[in-house]
Amino acid sequence: MCGIVGFTGKQEAAPLLLDGLKKLEYRGYDSAGVAVVGQNGIQMIKTSGMIQNLCEKTQNGSLLQGFAGIGHTRWATHGAPTDVNAHPHMSNDGKFAIVHNGIIENFALLREELKQKGFVFLSETDTEVIVHLLTLYYHGDFKEAMMKTVARLEGSYAIGAVCADCPDRIFAARQFSPLILGVGIGENYFASDVTALVSHTKNVIYLEDGELAELTPGDIYLYSSTGKPIHREPTRILWDMEAAEKGGYEHFMLKEIMEQPRALKATIEPRIQNNRVVLEELEIAEETLKSVNRILITACGSAYYAGQAGKYVLEALTHIPVTTELASELRYSNPIVDEHTLLIVLSQSGETADTISALKEVKARGAKVLAIVNVVGSTIAKLADSVIYTWAGPEIAVATTKGYTTQVSVLYLFAVYCAQILQTATPQELDQMIQQILLIPQMIQRAIDLNPQIPYLAKRYHHNQSLFFIGRNVDYAVAMEGSLKLKEISYLHSEAYAAGELKHGTIALIDKDRLVVALACQEQLFDKMMSNIKEVKARGAKVLGVVPEDMRQILAEADDVLFVPKLSPMFGVPAEIVPLQLFAYYVAKENGCSIDKPRNLAKSVTVE
Ligand code: AGP
8 A cells, every 4th residue: 555645736846745645654654755847847756765754855845846746655565665666657758757556467568568669667666667658658648648558557556647748737547546636726636545635625526446637726627437527526524634544533453453354355365366376476486385394483472373373274284283483482492493494474564673583593594484574675574585465554553453364364375375286185175265265355344244332342341450361273362362452452451361271270260250252263162162151150250252153052151242254164363353353442442542552562563
């Protein structure tokens, strides 16, 4: 996810573009740039790093003269976050510059075609094909060139473009990536979301998929994909700036919980082609995978719990022993590994110091390293032999939600990929598993929709000072993440415990009204869990059950229930954790906690 902005009016464009980019920085912050068109043609400055770097490099925009321009803050997808890969991208002749948010799926073919035609590519990005297509189709008519260009693109895009021959106008086009036009007085704007517009104007026009917009200081012209003029009345924005940044949600954490269906869709779908898992980015050869006799997963915090959840599927589908180790422990444990060990490293930020140290320690002993990270070009991504990115987009809240669920889904994809390579599953089994993985985004949405009662449950239980999360098998791994979510944002003490282990001592802590969250989503273990629920109920506990929506018999025992959609036994974790994410969120809200920035915590723990 990236952020793009555009402006045309009677003021110097560069300072306004920088201001807009600052408002969009949460959408992506690994590189940024601006291009302004004036009497001297197009001037462009771009840089890796945060927007602040760009402000310094452009002397707060004063180095660029012109009343129309475009800007971009990047969340790298294709090509590491370097100066060259930063947007805008300029045509070889300097006549066009463009910015883009999205992924051009057919960029490789277009790149080849354009290279054959003599165009010189400077970056590794998919985006650059757009600016060369504009040059190819430009014969004096900017609008016509834009229409012919977008007609060649497959995938998702929100594009902004400027042309040196038209110093007062900017063009915008959208397909599956958001783009909103800001209607000013004597000036007009576009941006990836209202965040960047609302301080200038509250009158906006939402561009729809397939549409094109031409903006001049005094007018906005909308066109359909066939060039037919469209009229659309502006919408009045009722949000304030602060709310707009969170897409209307009160906290980033709630926004990120709710955008998990999109994040999982973006992570899963590009990697499934013809009903098989395709990992184009995997740089570990099939032969190497076939020689692996041990898989070791390491991470910290929620990433470690994602590894715990994924371990079950990985072991079941590869028939290779899988162990998980906390990175802060692994690095000092003198691990016995060799060239037949595959180390899988999980990290949202890709900068966690303990995880980096563990990775280096194990790699030095000969293991192959696969990283599953969210931040493109991060330290862990660079240190690994191969990296599979989670396309969750920037995660702002300190408590991870979409980072965790996308990590688990990538472990699922990798496990099925290994089953394809190692032939440890029949074609029918592979078909069925892939269909279940494709359903995960819908399952997450249903897990959200099934539990409107969570705010009320939070009111009922938010005063509990110490509670338990219990489960068996993969539910025990989910219990660990559910417990951590609650602890880190509501400051209530909780403990995840293997349900079958309680009776060996810890059940002594169960007393009247002690809250026990019992996860019973593994059908083959449901009766065992019901016994555990009865055990704690007999000692006065309150039980909040977490069960598939068809296991209504839980209602006879539990005091309250969180329902999850009927899950596939192997791929249910991303949906199962969602009600617990929401429970933690609403309990923390009841307790008046600082949800997005909890006390004592940091989004990325870059110290040991
Ligand atoms: C998760 O909610 C916490 N913020 C924390 O446990 C986090 O998962 C851990 O620090 C690992 O971070 P990483 O995924 O960026 O490596």
